[in-house]
Amino acid sequence: VKRQADEELAVSEELQVSKCPVGRDDRKTAVFVDRHLTDLAGAEMVRSYAQSRDILRNGNLKQAGSGAEFVDMSDIDQVIMFYLDGEPHRQRRATVARFFSAKAIETRYKQVIEDHSRALLAGMQRDGSAKLDDIGYYLAVAVVCEILGLDYSDLIALSHRIEKLLADSGTNPVRPPNDPAVVHFYERDVAPIIAARRESRKDDVISHLIDAGYSDATIFTEVLSYVVGGMLTTREFIVIAAWHMFGSEELRRRFMDGDKKKQIDILEEILRVEPITARVVRRDPDGEEWGKVFAIDIRSANLDEAATGPCPHAIDPDRADRMRQEGAMMSFGDGVHRCPGAQLTLNETRIFLDLLFRVPGIRLAREPEIGWFAPNLAYELRGAVVVCDLAA
Numbered sequence: 496v497k498r499q500a501d502e503e504l505a506v507s508e509e510l511q512v513s514k515c516p517v518g519r520d521d522r523k524t525a526v527f528v529d530r531h532l533t534d535l536a537g538a539e540m541v542r543s544y545a546q547s548r549d550i551l552r553n554g555n556l557k558q559a560g561s562g563a564e565f566v567d568m569s570d571i572d573q574v575i576m577f578y579l580d581g582e583p584h585r586q587r588r589a590t591v592a593r594f595f596s597a598k599a600i601e602t603r604y605k606q607v608i609e610d611h612s613r614a615l616l617a618g619m620q621r622d623g624s625a626k627l628d629d630i631g632y633y634l635a636v637a638v639v640c641e642i643l644g645l646d647y648s649d650l651i652a653l654s655h656r657i658e659k660l661l662a663d664s665g666t667n668p669v670r671p672p673n674d675p676a677v678v679h680f681y682e683r684d685v686a687p688i689i690a691a692r693r694e695s696r697k698d699d700v701i702s703h704l705i706d707a708g709y710s711d712a713t714i715f716t717e718v719l720s721y722v723v724g725g726m727l728t729t730r731e732f733i734v735i736a737a738w739h740m741f742g743s744e745e746l747r748r749r750f751m752d753g754d755k756k757k758q759i760d761i762l763e764e765i766l767r768v769e770p771i772t773a774r775v776v777r778r779d780p781d782g783e784e785w786g787k788v789f790a791i792d793i794r795s796a797n798l799d800e801a802a803t804g805p806c807p808h809a810i811d812p813d814r815a816d817r818m819r820q821e822g823a824m825m826s827f828g829d830g831v832h833r834c835p836g837a838q839l840t841l842n843e844t845r846i847f848l849d850l851l852f853r854v855p856g857i858r859l860a861r862e863p864e865i866g867w868f869a870p871n872l873a874y875e876l877r878g879a880v881v882v883c884d885l886a887a
């Protein structure tokens with residue numbers, strides 16, 4: 496019996512190896528990103544998965560990413576969640592957790608995702624084609640606005656106003672507060688909602704922030720952080736996942752035949768090899784001093800063979816179960832700041848792509864071009880065109 500078991504093991508190991516021809520690399524963005532991403536000056540670069548996890552789970556270390564050094568921490572009630580640490584961060588997370596729970600996704604956002612996906616895809620069927628990054632972006636805008644409480648009834652015009660907020664360079668993804676596009680967005684889309692919610696609360700993040708006593712300025716900054724954290728990332732996720740599945744009949748079949756878990760396994764594995772956020776940063780304060788800085792290189796940590804097992808550059812949706820590992824690895828961060836929107840974006844992308852792949856005659860007519868959004872240290876995929884049979 497033992498010999499038989501040994502033989503079976505040998506065969507299954509051989510199968511795994513044969514699934515991975517030497518040098519297989521499924522990544523589409525890697526060469527491009529490597530050309531643009533440089534190490535963070537003055538920081539210790541962390542590339543191993545185990546060390547990244549230890550750092551992000553270490554409660555003594557503080558957020559040091561996205562310009563944290565420029566944030567005025569004198570009144571923490573006015574600071575957005577991303578930059579908080581310790582107890583104030585824990586409290587803020589606890590109060591918004593309900594907007595990201597599995598229950599909220601199931602009972603509230605799922606319907607919004609389905610309705611908007613169907614409407615956007617119906618538009619594509621009428622026209623016979625669509626730009627994938629546009630429709631993915633419109634969907635992401637709708638879902639984040641639903642969470643925040645913003646009015647997205649004129650979704651496409653709103654999406655364009657939000658697009659205009661983005662910086663072309665520098666380290667802050669959003670233009671400065673006095674930029675006309677930022678002022679216009681505030682006055683047109685955000686201030687009226689804050690005023691209305693001050694009169695009468697609803698079940699959304701803006702109402703909750705009012706209840707917690709935040710100023711209009713802080714609420715606006717928090718809104719902008721959701722734009723960057725939730726809209727831009729999801730747009731790229733939809734395009735990269737679609738691009739991989741259009742390129743592999745086997746992967747797409749598996750996705751369409753799979754249940755929810757199997758679909759999410761595929762999406763997480765794609766995100767592991769193509770992480771959108773390239774880096775998270777922490778510091779070890781030394782008394783009043785800023786202290787030592789650690790920059791977690793998410794791309795490297797996600798490819799660390801000690802955690803992924805063999806053939807880390809290959810997309811293998813069974814990997815996470817086999818390795819008993821978090822599927823997306825470091826792509827959503829880890830520890831107390833781990834992305835609260837992870838399940839939401841996974842489900843949003845899953846529902847949208849499932850409907851997209853079922854459109855009659857659907858195919859990718861043009862692959863996206865890869866660009867670099869320096870302020871966010873993230874790749875951008877633009878110009879992907881999907882075509883389909885015209886609606887009867």
Ligand code: HEM
Nearest residue numbers: 576577724725728729732771772775827828832834836840
């Ligand atoms: C593929 C999509 C997404 C990716 C790759 C992503 C990635 C990340 C990462 C890596 C972090 C951790 C940052 C750190 O530790 O310094 C994070 C935090 C965060 N994300 Fe996401 N995210 C995504 C989608 C979303 C969505 C859909 C939302 C909201 C609707 C969202 C809201 C946030 C917020 C508010 C934080 C800060 C959490 C905190 O500091 O406690 N993200 N995200």
